[in-house]
Amino acid sequence: MSRTWERKVRKNTNQINKARKKHGVSQIGTTSSGKPKTDRFTGRNYIFPIVLVLMIGMYTFMVTSAPDFEPSTMLWVTIGCYLFLALIFLLRRPYISIGKDYIQTRKMTGDKQLPVSNIKGISVQKGAVIIMQHKGANWVFSRLLNRYPTDEISAKLKDFAKTHNLPFEEK
Structure with missing residues (x-):
């Protein structure tokens, strides 16, 4: 079928479903939940967060082991942001x-x-x-x-x- 035909069918189905919803009747093309x-x-994404944590660990080790290292706020903000990014990728499940x-x-x-x-x-x-x-x-x-x-x-x-x-x- 052509895409324009599919769009017309989808548009008309949405209009009919709005009217049916007002009257309390079940909708067309949906389950009982309406979707x-x-x-x-x-799934569960665990490899990329582990790689991020390892990279920030390596970065922290290399920066802090330098002879002229002076702790700064920006270092801890960078570490925190990478750990937060790893947490986001861990919690954002692929599907x-x-x-x-x-x-x-x-x-x-x-x-x-x-x-x-x-x-x-x-x-x-x-x-x-x-x-x-x-x-x-x-x-x-x-x-x-x-x-x-x-x-x-x-x-x-x-x-x-x-x-x-x-x-x-x-x-």
Whole structure:
């Protein structure tokens, strides 16, 4: 389908849902909570925070071991900011969300959504799931790096690929 047609359908669905919501009737294309049904799997990012803490530890050791070292406020502010950044990356959990016709995840630059039309194929290995794009880098979801539940993700992606006639490869 063309994108303009999809936008028209989405716009009309939103208008109808607003009217149905006023009358207390269940909405179209949504679950009982009012949001479209998606399967969301979260991981845990622990490697980048550990690297940041090690780097700030190395920086602190090198700066404080210099013979002409004089403690300053800026040193402690820098250390505090890097530790805060490591904490943010530890608490900001990566995820993959599998919707009706898209896959969404969080990258360094923000949330990214990949529609079905941009997916070349899906490959599943033990401990890793790879979503191949027509343009751009592949999305890799790994049990080792980000603690994703790859077995559950691969089961949902298999259904997703079957629904949208996408190549699905298990290694």
